Amino acid sequence: MIGEEVPVSWLNETWGLALFVFWWFLWFILWVAVVRRPVPPVIALFVYELTLIPVVVGALISLEQGTASPFVLVSAWNPWVALGVGAASGFGGWLLLTAGQGVRALLPLPKNRILLARSALDCWSALGEELAFRYLLLSWLITMVTWWVALLIAAALFGMHHFPVGGWKVALVHTGSGLLFGSVQVFGGGLIAAIAAHCAYNLVVAVVRVNTFLRARQRHFRFGLAAGMR
Structure with a gap:
């Protein structure tokens, strides 16, 4: 895959970059607005997910028009590897x-609707x-530029x-994960494998975060119960 001539679709040559810059600017403006106001984290997360809609729609249109390079879609890897x-x-x-404290937070797997909602948002x-990066x-x-400079x-x-x-x-840490996802794509996995790898990454983190939240809530409940019994 690496080193092949790269045909560029209409979106990725001009509008793809413009769409990426527009999305990042929109995200930055919304982030500044969230920081300046006491917005609950759930609302802030929901707003961020909404900003991804134009990226997904624009990228899907681009995929319909023609891929930007051979490694975008073609996958030589088993998806389970990714x-x-x-x-x-x-x-x-x-x-x-x-x-190292995350090991205890990973198990047991929480059976909770919060995990389902968080997993859906993280996969989105x-x-x-x-699609953006x-x-x-x-x-x-x-x-x-050369592929490795582009990757960095x-x-x-x-x-x-x-x-x-x-x-x-x-x-x-996310720079390292970005190198991983990009390498998965460039070295034969294709865009689909990179998306699968990122989803798996986010799902692991989602389990840890939900477990941490549930345990903190349980400790708070026990502390309140014990205080009420005094």
């Missing part, structure tokens, strides 16, 4: 962020972000995209 790599990177990334985020952006960059630039921007969530540590 899922496994994504799940491993998600688990490893969470371990790094929690300094994975779809939108992969690995399709619109990376496919355009690879027509401008897209991964760095992906990391900076997550900087407001948790600072430099989170940005560095």
Whole structure:
């Protein structure tokens, strides 16, 4: 796949980059608005998911018009391999962020509607972000510079995209995951494999987050119950 001539579709040559810039600017404006006001995290997350709609719609139109490069759709990998790599990177990334404490938060698997809702949102985020960073952006960059420089630039921007969530540590972890997803795509997995890997990554993190939330709520309930019995 690497080194082949890259035919560029109408969207990825001009409008693809414009759509990516527009979406990132829209996300930045909304983030600033959220930071300045005491908006609940659930609403902030929902607003972010809404900003991905034009990216998904525009990318799907582009896919109908013609792919931007051979590695965008063509996959030489078994999709289970991509899922496994994504799940491993998600688990490893969470371990790094929690300094090893994430293992206890992963199990048991929570049987809760919160996990279902969170998983659906995280898979939607994975779809939108992969179409934005690995399709619109990376496919355009690879027509401008060598593939490995394009991979690094897209991964760095992906990391900076997550900087407001948790600072430099989170940005560095997501830069690494961006390199992983981009490598999955460029080295034979294709866009579908990259989306699958990102979904698996997000699902692992979703389980940990929901488990952490449920345990915190349970501890709060027990503390309140014990205080009431005094």
